[in-house]
Amino acid sequence: MYGRMVLEGAIHRSVTEHAIRLHQAARADALQGEVEGALHYADVLAGVLSELAHRWGTEPRPVAPATPPASAPIAPPQARAGRTAEDERFLLAVLAERPKAMDEVVGWLRPGDFADPAHGQLYRCLGALHHRGEPIDWVTLLWEAQRRGLLADGTVSSDQLTAICDGVGPGSAEWLGELVMRSSVTRTAATSARAIRALAENEALAPGQLINHALHALGPLDEVRTRWQAANGLPTSTPTAPAPSSNGPPPARVHAALARSAPRPVSPPSARPSSAPHPAVARPPSRGHG
Template identity: 75%
Template sequence: MNPLLGAEQALLGAVLLDPNQLSHLDWLAPDHFYRPVHQALFAALRKLRSDGHPAVGADGPVPLSWVTDAAKEAGLHVRGLTPVYPHTLIQACPRSEHAPVYGRMVLEGAIHRAVAQHAIRLHQVARADALRGEVKGALRSADVLAGVLRDLARRWGTEPRPVAPTTAPGAAPAMPPVRGDQVAEDERFLLAVLAEQPRAMEEVVDWLRPGDFANLAYGQLYRCLGALHHRGEPIDRITLLWEAQRRGLLADGTLSGEQLTAICDGVGAGSAEWLGERVMRSSLTRTAAASARAVRALAEDEALVPGRLINYALHALGPLDEVRVRWETANGSPAPKSPASTPVPDGPPPARVHVALARSTPRPVPPSSVLPGSAPTPSAARPPSRGHS
């Protein structure tokens, strides 16, 4: 038998045997159950309790009407519930006083399902945004997923904080970018503009990173451009080729001289900022889809307890948060510029050194501080189970 199905059946059987067990399950909701018939039954049992059914709080054996009334009420909201099934649930319950433990198992399964469902949603929206050339939907879905993780942490009684998995999960196969031809064209055009107009690096250097390029070779070429820019050296076809050779990109086959020449000889007229934003937009939706796949893989690992699942999932959203901060920097209001420093003859300006260090060692985005919630704890004393009359 599936362990989750067994837990749902045992929990409902415990409540059918002992209605007072509902007082220990106020933190559990009907939608935490996987099977619709179980959702309807648990909702019916809670309704009977709130309506003051005679079986709740009564001394002595539990009247049979508790079972029949629950089945009748549930049958109004779900199809396929037979009068025999509640008795099957009673037989599936080993001990009715273990209902809170069974409920915790049901909640654990619900947490895994909720995380997986929202991760799938984020992946779908990110791919759709990539097709439309937008990012709002992906960012909104990422916020929803993060909010769900924090809410689930509160329900489970743990503190939501990003934690890296102790063992690195198996890397999922990389998916090609949506509209890959257009993405590659934007990246190639941007590099041509930066090679032709070295001053254009100032427009993108603060927020565009080599990892934002879908094409590995283009990302490495952008790294070479950034290195020349940070050192204050001239940028042209020869210096760029020399920098690529110094970094071993020609020897390992990442780049070829023909590729670099084709980019440098391409049309170099255009707006680096506009092209950079297009590359950044593609990077954001691609990162959102990758984070969604990572979260879904975690949610489908049944061996992960909810606390670890939530914190690992928050960690998996970290790369998306980092890209998002840079995207907002690229599209937000420009920060007030400080007075230009006087260039030092022996080296590049201090502002350029600061940017170079920031690019080399990007600071991680600190997680938002969230007060830990606490889940209701079941009472220590539980009434003994009672039989039906």
């Protein structure tokens, strides 16, 4: 029993530490316009969760929590916010000015990849026009936005439309789309990290539940990563478990703790030694599997 208590605390601490590292890597990548650090630490965290699941004796599988942890949308770092908004406006301008440009990004870029929700809604309008095979230009974009009520409900302002119209110029939709995707990857990684840290800091959450909920929180990042790889022509990779982390207790210590916590059978005083094998000691039921 005491061994399970020690292991439970170690699992919560290890998940918290790795979630913090993922968040730090995501913020650093966002400032530098990169994604490699965030994706690396996401793989490390996924591997740690798998390792901890086996130590705890549960099968690692993504499970959504009954009540998702509260997490506000992640905005780009202040130093990059202006550049991110400019990239998004420029991309929308190119897509509206050059209808064929939608073919370069529609396969992997999604409205949720835009940091500004208004920009995401305008991209959704462009995608709808493209899907229906209708002409794409400033007139049809404005018509689609009005038809969806984006101007009436204040989702998109006339100033935003004017800024996009004034931003058109030479540029590659594919290249600009990749810039938007970079920002999406780091924001999603930061969001996943914050959600996992909130789960790990909930001491009432059993280790099996913590591990499975944390794996579920990494799901959106896996989805964005897949599209990022498609945008760059990279093969889809499956995160692999790294070597055992030094932050958690080593396996030998875990097994020893579990052995100490297992109840030992007590022989009656009159029992005589026997060479017959003793029945196996049943492991006490552990709480929090899954």
